[in-house]
Amino acid sequence: MLEHIRLKRGLNIPITGEALCKVSKRVVPTLIALKPTDFRGVTPKLLVKEGDSVIPGTPIFADKKHPEIVFCSPCKGSVSEIVRGDKRKLLAITIKPNNDAQVQSYDIPKLETSDRQEVIDILLKHGLWPCIKQRPYGIIADPGVTPKSIFVSCMNTAPLAANLEFSLQNNFENLQAGVNVLSKLTKGGIHFSLDADNFAGTDFHKLTGVIYHSFYGPHPAGNVGVQINHISPINKGETVWTIDLFLLVAIGNLFRTGTYDMSRTVAVAGPAAVNPSYVKCLPGTSMSDLSEYFGSDKDVRVISGDILTGETIGKEGFLGFYNNLITVLPEGNYYEMFGWVKPFRLNKFSFSHSYFSWLMPKKKYNMDTNTNGGERAFVVSDVYSKVLPMDIYPVYLFKAILAENIERMEELGIYEVIEEDVALCEFVCPSKIDIQSIVSKGIDIMLKEME
Amino acid sequence: MNNLRKFTDKIKPAFEKGGKLGFLHSTFEAFESFLFVPDTVTKRGTHVKDSVDLKRVMTVVMIALVPCILFGMWNIGYQHNLAVNGNMGFWAIVWYGFLKILPLYLVSYIVGLGIEFTSAQIKGHEVNEGYLVSGMIIPLIIPVTTPLWMLAIAVAFAVIIGKEVFGGTGMNIWNPALLARAFLFFAYPSHMSGDKIWTAGAAGVDGFTGATPLSQTSDGLSSLLSNYSVSDMFFGFIPGSVGETSKLAIILGAIFLIYTGVGSWKIMLSCIAGALSVGFIGNLCAPSEMSALAIPAYYQLLMGGFAFGAVFMATDPVSAAQTETGKWIYGFLIGALAIIIRLFNPGYPEGMMLAILLMNTAAPLIDYYVVNSNIKRRLQRAKTV
Numbered sequence: 001m002l003e004h005i006r007l008k009r010g011l012n013i014p015i016t017g018e019a020l021c022k023v024s025k026r027v028v029p030t031l032i033a034l035k036p037t038d039f040r041g042v043t044p045k046l047l048v049k050e051g052d053s054v055i056p057g058t059p060i061f062a063d064k065k066h067p068e069i070v071f072c073s074p075c076k077g078s079v080s081e082i083v084r085g086d087k088r089k090l091l092a093i094t095i096k097p098n099n100d101a102q103v104q105s106y107d108i109p110k111l112e113t114s115d116r117q118e119v120i121d122i123l124l125k126h127g128l129w130p131c132i133k134q135r136p137y138g139i140i141a142d143p144g145v146t147p148k149s150i151f152v153s154c155m156n157t158a159p160l161a162a163n164l165e166f167s168l169q170n171n172f173e174n175l176q177a178g179v180n181v182l183s184k185l186t187k188g189g190i191h192f193s194l195d196a197d198n199f200a201g202t203d204f205h206k207l208t209g210v211i212y213h214s215f216y217g218p219h220p221a222g223n224v225g226v227q228i229n230h231i232s233p234i235n236k237g238e239t240v241w242t243i244d245l246f247l248l249v250a251i252g253n254l255f256r257t258g259t260y261d262m263s264r265t266v267a268v269a270g271p272a273a274v275n276p277s278y279v280k281c282l283p284g285t286s287m288s289d290l291s292e293y294f295g296s297d298k299d300v301r302v303i304s305g306d307i308l309t310g311e312t313i314g315k316e317g318f319l320g321f322y323n324n325l326i327t328v329l330p331e332g333n334y335y336e337m338f339g340w341v342k343p344f345r346l347n348k349f350s351f352s353h354s355y356f357s358w359l360m361p362k363k364k365y366n367m368d369t370n371t372n373g374g375e376r377a378f379v380v381s382d383v384y385s386k387v388l389p390m391d392i393y394p395v396y397l398f399k400a401i402l403a404e405n406i407e408r409m410e411e412l413g414i415y416e417v418i419e420e421d422v423a424l425c426e427f428v429c430p431s432k433i434d435i436q437s438i439v440s441k442g443i444d445i446m447l448k449e450m451e
Numbered sequence: 452m453n454n455l456r457k458f459t460d461k462i463k464p465a466f467e468k469g470g471k472l473g474f475l476h477s478t479f480e481a482f483e484s485f486l487f488v489p490d491t492v493t494k495r496g497t498h499v500k501d502s503v504d505l506k507r508v509m510t511v512v513m514i515a516l517v518p519c520i521l522f523g524m525w526n527i528g529y530q531h532n533l534a535v536n537g538n539m540g541f542w543a544i545v546w547y548g549f550l551k552i553l554p555l556y557l558v559s560y561i562v563g564l565g566i567e568f569t570s571a572q573i574k575g576h577e578v579n580e581g582y583l584v585s586g587m588i589i590p591l592i593i594p595v596t597t598p599l600w601m602l603a604i605a606v607a608f609a610v611i612i613g614k615e616v617f618g619g620t621g622m623n624i625w626n627p628a629l630l631a632r633a634f635l636f637f638a639y640p641s642h643m644s645g646d647k648i649w650t651a652g653a654a655g656v657d658g659f660t661g662a663t664p665l666s667q668t669s670d671g672l673s674s675l676l677s678n679y680s681v682s683d684m685f686f687g688f689i690p691g692s693v694g695e696t697s698k699l700a701i702i703l704g705a706i707f708l709i710y711t712g713v714g715s716w717k718i719m720l721s722c723i724a725g726a727l728s729v730g731f732i733g734n735l736c737a738p739s740e741m742s743a744l745a746i747p748a749y750y751q752l753l754m755g756g757f758a759f760g761a762v763f764m765a766t767d768p769v770s771a772a773q774t775e776t777g778k779w780i781y782g783f784l785i786g787a788l789a790i791i792i793r794l795f796n797p798g799y800p801e802g803m804m805l806a807i808l809l810m811n812t813a814a815p816l817i818d819y820y821v822v823n824s825n826i827k828r829r830l831q832r833a834k835t836v
Contacts, residue, residue: 015499235833307498329498335456335487348502353711354511355502369492373504374484374577377621380508381773382715391829395773396822411826426497430505431621436496 004196005230007217009389011351011424013159015307016364017328019267019276021166027281027289028099032075033083033092033318034060034284039071039130041139041447044090052079055104057126057260060093069140072127074262074282076100092318095284105258111180119184123251126260130321131247132185135228135240137443138418147241149188149232154204154245155195155215157222158306158420160269162324164245165202167265167278171249172203178252183209186241193227204245217389225421229390234415246324266319268293270307270328271366272300285319290326299331301369308423309436332370348372351387351428376431384435387424390416394425398435401442406449414442459483477571481578508713509580515707515714516587516763518700523693524548527595530650530690551651552693555590558599562606563589570615581620581627581769582610588628588763591694592756592804593635594648601639605631625811626770629760632804644800649690663691665755665793665800668743675746684753695759698752705762714766717775718782722761725786726751733794744794751790760803761786770811774821781817785810 036044043064048054054077059070077097085091108122120143123129134141141147156164168175182190189211192204196216199205205212213231215221224242234240243251246264253261262283269276274295287294287302294300294315303310304320307327311320319326349357349365357363384394392413400408419436426435465472466479483489484506493500528544528551531537539547563586571578589606609631614623636643646662664684667675679689687697695701708714730748737744752758765771765785772781785806792802 013499233829233832235829237833301498303498310498312498327498332492333490335490337455337487345502350502352501352503352508352713354507354713357502367499369498370488371491371493371500372488372502373500373506374480374489374491376505376577376579377619379505379581379621380713380768382768382775382778385775391825393774393822393825396818411829412822413829423497427499428501428503430501430503430508432500432504434496 002194003213003231005213005215005227006196007215007221007226007230007389009386010157010218010220011387011428012157012218013307013367013427014349014357014361014364015159015271015367017270017273017276018160019162019269019273019278021163022277023265023280024275024277025279025290027279027285029075029097029282029285030289031080031286032073032077032095032097032282032284033286034071034073034095035092035318035320036061036071036090037092038321039063039140040137042069044071046082046090046093048079048093050079050082053077054079054095056262057104057106059127060095061090063140066140066143068124068143069129070124070127071130072260074260074284076102076104103259106254106260108255108258111177111184111255114184116184119181122254123181126254128247128251128254128260131243131251133242135225135234135242135418136415137447138225138420139447141241142239145239147186147188147239149191150182150186150241150243151191151193151224151228151231152210152243152245152248153193153222153224153227154199154202155193155222157219158308158325159219160267160325160327161222161306162265162267162278165198165204167267167324168203168246168249171252172206174249174252174256175203175245176207176252177256178248179207179209181251181255182243182248188240191227191231193222193224193231195222220387220421220424221389223421225416225418226389229392229416233391236410236415238415244322244324247322264324266324266326268326268328270303271368272297272330273326273328281319283319283321283323287313287315287317287319287326291315293326294328297330299333301329301331303327303329307367308427309420330366330368332368332372334370352383352430371432373430373432375433378431378433380430383428383430384422384425387428388422390421392416394422394435397442398438401438401445404445406445409442409446414446418443455486459486475572477576477578478568481568481571484577505580509583511711511713512584512708512763513587515704516584516591516694518703519591519694519697519759520552520587522687522697522700523591524552526687526696527551527651527693529688531652534650535652547651551595552590554599555593555595555597555602555693556586558602559586559589559606562603563610566607566610566615570619574619576619579620581614585609585627585631588694589631592628592632592692592759592764594643595651595693596648597635597642601635601642602631605634605638608634621769623769624815625808626764626767629764629804629808629811633801633808636801636804649692663755663800664689664753665691668746668750668754668793672740672746675750681750681753684750692756692759695756698758701758701762708762708766714762715768715771715778715782717778718766718771718785719761721779721782722765722786723752725783725788726757726761726790727786728783729787729790729794733790748790751793755793755800756803757786757789760789760807765807765810770814772814772817772821774818777814777817777821781810781814784813 044061045064054073058073063069075097077095080096081094083092132141192210194214196214220226304313305323381395397412527548532539563582609627613627613630709716733744788806789803
């Protein structure tokens with residue numbers, strides 16, 4: 001039986017530049033980077049040196065605290081540079097690919113006859129373990145823990161998000177194989193959340209071995225954290241795992257074919273994107289290989305991820321490990337005379353009814369990065385819960401974090417949220433408070449407490 | 452526009468840190484962001500942000516207050532005209548009201564914003580917009596005859612003790628405008644009560660009584676109705692504080708606040724519900740028709756500062772309850788308390804003010820219990836699994 005869950009609170013941000021459902025480029029990479037900074041809480045230990053040759057699946061670095069968790073090269077080539085920042089912090093390892101078509105295949109034991117530990121060891125050894133994240137905290141899962149259950153979201157409601165149905169077409173067998181792998185990892189069931197509006201036409205609801213739920217509602221209904229909160233909320237001491245659908249495909253593929261293939265279909269979208277559409281590329285692909293999508297304007301921001309949670313990488317940056325979306329935004333570094341007092345401002349979007357955008361629900365807006373006002377103290381504090389469809393009192397949680405009161409944070413639900421779940425609170429905040437940074441600080445405090 | 456921008460850019464360096472006028476940085480910033488939406492871009496977190504900011508929110512409240520101000524201006528002149536048995540025309544009446552209200556606004560804004568700018572300067576913060584609204588409300592909730600020096604002291608008290616000592620807008624416990632009113636009431640009671648204070652230029656008129664409807668409730672319904680009809684009280688042709696008399700103007704403001712979502716309809720509605728419930732209970736218990744308890748409950752909504760308080764003061768998002776459940780309780784108790792005070796201390800015009808200030812104080816407590824029930828739910832959930 002499919003359980004329908006209807007969420008009312010939330011907001012779909014109407015931004016222009018949605019990617020057309022066509023693959024307009026298959027990137028032949030000229031440079032690939034692995035960024036340890038993509039992985040929260042990981043202290044990298046380098047396993048290669050400059051000049052080493054690598055193939056897809058060669059470990060590049062490991063986590064110092066969990067040396068068994070390794071991060072692998074997605075391509076064949078040679079290590080070209082180790083990039084370090086302040087205090088010799090490891091920022092990136094760049095790889096110069098030599099693009100020959102030869103496929104390297106590994107010897108993977110049959111899934112049916114493997115036990116849980118063997119499956120975990122394969123995932124660890126072949127660099128696919130980092131695909132699996134844990135809640136609370138949204139960090140890479142601890143291989144030593146058995147999770148209560150595993151959650152996968154089959155709907156992507158974030159602004160301009162990649163269309164999963166399109167970007168994962170022809171991957172049914174990989175998905176089923178991935179599900180079979182996950183079923184070795186937990187006894188609590190694998191929960192798939194479908195888009196209630198549109199799942200009948202997709203492959204996602206034909207898988208066996210999963211428990212289906214369907215969600216209806218605006219963003220963040222597609223966030224796995226929100227879905228967990230409505231299906232089986234996380235209590236103190238519990239751990240669940242989550243995985244992105246496109247990373248599950250890579251896991252399935254490894255067990256089916258023995259190849260480490262991280263290539264993915266990535267949406268390039270946003271108001272400043274030229275020819276918004278999809279490209280096929282690897283994680284860590286250099287944006288210089290995609291320059292034709294960004295135009296010649298200097299005041300453009302290239303983001304790996306969506307406009308709410310993504311990271312600014314710039315025109316020379318690299319696609320993040322967990323991202324299948326590149327958003328291109330115009331910078332908002334301009335002044336607008338009497339902007340706040342102009343009665344109409346029909347080209348500005350606001351969740352609040354003090355503008356008129358709510359009367360035109362179909363209209364899309366060319367948004368930019370202007371903050372639209374200065375930072376203030378919490379004043380209009382009931383607006384957050386209108387975009388956070390969870391049984392949580394957001395302001396009280398944020399204030400508990402600011403006060404570094406761990407007990408209160410636990411009581412108010414720090415285990416149930418990560419940054420992306422409160423991103424809309426930050427978007428609508430009239431006081432322009434960096435709410436994701438607050439939650440991030442809260443998670444850091446909790447992680448420190450665990451050590 | 453471009454020239455203004457160029458000029459601003461030219462003088463800007465002098466106000467930056469280390470510039471000649473660097474100590475005036477906050478002041479410069481306040482004026483610059485008043486003229487222009489700043490060019491700041493998002494640095495971390497969400498890359499785009501909603502177009503609403505606190506300036507916009509405050510502007511909405513100020514627009515909502517406009518009908519009350521305009522009507523209040525007219526009514527000052529109208530009441531004066533009645534008192535002196537004059538025959539002033541419409542524009543003469545409005546002009547008279549304008550001349551009376553202008554000094555109140557000048558004092559309110561010069562003193563209040565002066566303190567806001569100074570304290571922002573000292574702390575090195577940006578100037579907060581909060582006082583734009585408080586400063587607009589204060590002249591509306593005091594008698595028009597209030598001496599300006601008293602107003603100045605009250606405003607200073609409200610801004611310094613009511614707001615800045617707690618850390619500025621967003622940190623205050625009580626509604627600053629009401630605090631100014633309360634200060635006046637307790638510091639200078641003789642100037643805040645009586646029948647003469649509500650009408651400008653009437654002090655020397657022989658035989659004049661400018662009693663407000665509320666002050667006549669102690670003599671029962673018939674005495675009240677002999678002076679003012681229900682429609683007078685609804686439309687506002689009665690003596691009273693500048694902004695509180697016209698319920699029509701207040702309703703216009705309320706509609707705008709609810710439409711924009713800036714004022715909480717839950718608080719307004721529950722406030723009215725609270726007042727009516729206590730009013731009805733009063734009606735049931737009334738010993739005789741002459742008793743103040745016999746005043747029909749809905750009259751309470753039309754008299755004194757109740758409506759203005761419910762729409763513009765109880766809904767202040769900073770000092771009100773912040774949880775949705777809490778708002779229902781908070782509003783209901785304000786309405787109920789205000790009418791309890793009125794019924795048992797007949798004609799006491801400060802009921803609404805004291806009720807709101809008391810519930811401002813209790814709002815964190817209400818929220819505490821609402822939030823705690825959420826915590827209990829979470830603990831319960833952990834146990835049952």
